[in-house]
Amino acid sequence: MQKSNILKEEIPRKVVAASISGSIFAILMGITDPNPFGDSNLSTFQYIRAFFLATPVYLMYSFPVILIYGVLTSAISDAVARLIARRTKLGFDTYFSLVFHVIFGLILLWYSLVASILFFITDYVLRRRDKYNWVSAVKSLVIPVLTIIGFMFVVYLMDIGR
Template sequence: MSFQSEISPILSRKIISASISGTTFAIVLGLFIPDPFDVGIRSLGEYIRELQISVPGYLIYSFPVILLYGTIASMISDYIACFISNHTHKSLEIYFSFALHVLFGLVLLWYSLLASILYFITDYILIKKNIYKWSNALLSLGIPLVVLILFFGSIHIVDMFG
């Protein structure tokens, strides 16, 4: 088996994982920290408005990092975990991989730690579902774009009627 045929399905799965976990990360961060500049939220309407603004902001800045750094770090984590588990216990590979994902995720403390854990969980689910086609990987890159359009569109609609 050649290096390219071995790495291709892994890379496509990692891109799908990055698309899903990066988008999820931005939404979760927006739900819990809708006011990153601590302006102050006094009502539900202000919370929703800040959420509509913060999620695209988080997505625009975090998604490229998760896609590039997260994919590279995840691939390295998986290969190191595979190497270690081949020399110890094969059944521990998932735990070694998780520990390495956490280690790579400590770059920006809890922000990147949350992103790395979401990435790991998403990737683990995709492994179980056996999803790794390049067509799925390319389609998954539309997920963050659709979320951006939805959030920017909701801001526009609210401004139109408000």
């Protein structure tokens, strides 16, 4: 892929992938570990409330890392995978890219590994769709913001109902 196509199409697609996968990752973290510093014996209502409280916090801390580190390492992974696939004439650039995503995702072990695989899957699905530009990349940044607002609104409604 040419340098101009990378900046015009690939990086914006990866920003969209980061917005989607970052929000999904925060929700998954909220489901699996809604109360990371507290008691693990929660009633159903406490679990749901902790899930809605923890998800925006997970998103606030994980999304910038997924956006910056994820987009950068994913672009590097894809470029190196294309180079290896072209040199070996095997055509397994997707598999090579997955391997590099996993390697870059091992920086914080399981948490970042899950995020990198989720990022890879999201980027792979988006790759099959339309072309992405910088306008769609900027618009996609609304996804994490709306996720935070939505979860905080549910917490607000839970507090009013008490």
